[in-house]
Amino acid sequence: MTATMPLPDRRVAAPPRVSVARCYRFELVKLVSQWRIRLSVSACWIVPGLFVAAVSRQSTLPSDTLFGRWMHATGWAGPLVVLGFAGTWALPLLTSVVAGDVFASEDRLGTWRHLLVAVRSPRRIFVAKALASLTVILLLVAGLGCSSAAGGVAAVGDQPLVGLDGHILTPSDAAGRVVLAWVCVLAPTLALAAIGLLGSVVLGRSPMGLLLPALVALAMQLAQMLPLPVAVRLALPGYAFIAWNGLFTGPVQLGPLLIGVAVSLVWAMAVTALAYLLFLRRDFTNLTGDGGGRRAITTGLVPPLALLALTVAVVAATIPATGSGIRQDKVQRSVATTFAHLYRRQTDQLNRPDVTEAQLRVTAVCDKGDGQVTAEGAGNDWRCVVTWHLPGVQAAGTAVYQLDITADGRFVADGDGPKEVNGYFLVRTPTGNAPNPLWQFDSNVELLSTTRKG
Incomplete structure (x- = not known):
């Protein structure tokens, strides 16, 4: 073996x-x-x-x-x-x-x-x-x-x-x-x-x-x-x-x-x-x-x-929205809200008596293309007339803005008078000249529908 x-x-x-x-x-x-x-x-x-x-x-x-x-x-x-x-x-x-x-x-x-x-x-x-x-x-x-x-x-x-x-x-x-x-x-x-x-x-x-x-x-x-x-x-x-x-x-x-x-x-x-x-x-x-x-x-x-x-x-x-999402009522609400906030800022700059948004009762009326086209969608042919009230003053104040709204809802509002409100880039304050917040401002239109009214 x-x-x-x-x-x-x-x-x-x-x-x-x-x-x-x-x-x-x-x-x-x-x-x-x-x-x-x-x-x-x-x-x-x-x-x-x-x-x-x-x-x-x-x-x-x-x-x-x-x-x-x-x-x-x-x-x-x-x-x-x-x-x-x-x-x-x-x-x-x-x-x-x-x-x-x-x-x-x-x-x-x-x-x-x-x-x-x-x-x-x-x-x-x-x-x-x-x-x-x-x-x-x-x-x-x-x-x-x-x-x-x-x-x-x-x-x-x-x-x-x-x-x-x-x-x-x-x-x-x-x-x-x-x-x-x-x-x-x-x-x-x-x-x-x-x-x-x-x-x-x-x-x-x-x-x-x-x-x-x-x-x-x-x-x-x-x-x-x-x-x-x-x-x-x-x-x-x-x-x-x-x-x-x-x-x-x-x-x-x-x-x-x-x-x-x-x-x-x-x-x-x-x-x-x-x-x-x-x-x-x-x-x-x-x-x-x-x-x-x-x-x-x-x-x-x-x-x-x-x-x-x-x-x-x-x-x-x-989503609760159709079309471009940029409608007349949304533009008016956005312009009025932004103007009210910035008006209070200008009031503080000029050392004037403070007012609230409720007292101002700011409203805006906007149209597009001088009213010749439907007031919706983007474009640089939007025009808004803003109206506000001051306590104890009978006459309402008005201001005009030209809007350029982009397709994503952002817009630039360019003041078009009166000159005392939005006609100049600077305002004269007690401490010197300062940028006028109402001369030109940025804001946006919320593209989605909301439940807020205004």
Whole structure:
């Protein structure tokens, strides 16, 4: 009998998969090591503060920008001016630079094989890259908000802020609403970041993936300028970039803001899930493929269009508004409310006896196109005659305003007399000349129907 020796087990244990935490740290270091990311972070934490501080000390203010005319009066107007610019240009471009290139960079460098060998899990790779890009984007948004607020308060001071409808916000209330406004725009920023992830996965090394969030944001801005129905306007994932204005009215217009934030979050989750599924289906053994192709592009395009149709249908079925949402009664109510608040501010500037809104009994009669067209919708041909009463005075006061109302409900009211009320940019106060709050003012028309009468 011959003895047989057992053969040694030559199987080699597979190395453990890299944890998500380690992969996340690795991807975050890769992002931060890029010069354009470092430059973007530095710019977001330095430039807004310097800009706000410099503009607040200039004699000419950006009065065509929301809250721009109040940058001399309070430091809390500056971060809102920056927020308006950021929602239009800065945040779409920043999400393009970060999220739009996070997967495409691996295609350009040809490093997918090395990364897959090291991590051994496409799922962990996607999660780590998504979390790393989200971290950088949050850092950029925080820098824009904190820097602009610090610059404004340092240059002008912690003073009360005039709200969008003319009522006065205390410094603490203004600070809280400014912070909340910046938090709310995170939702549409995340939606654009998700679109960037999708473009980076689907389009591979193509530069269109890098530009996709900015192009989508530009398309949404152009759409907001069109006379779209309210349901379509609120169903766009970028509407929360505008709806934060409602935080600075009294009472707060939460309806459009909550809808805009909810739609943006739905888009962020759905588009990220789509990018995740497409990434897992990718064939990494094909050295010439980069995730693009007609089929991938179609797969990445059809679901977002279906999501847009779904959100429009849901919003249209739930909101109490039709058409443009800009009606004559809403315009008249908004003009009258804002004028009453600002009239009291002018009264205080001129050291006159204080009056209340109830005593003033302000009303406004507005028409469009000299009464030749239906008084609804956007346009620069609105005209309003404001009437108010003073205690102990028989004759009522009147003032005329020309209105330019944009499709999203914001308007600028330009005083057209009498000169004693709104005819001059400055008013002479006991302490010197000061900006006349009734000369020109910003306000907005709430697009959703309300139960308030007036």
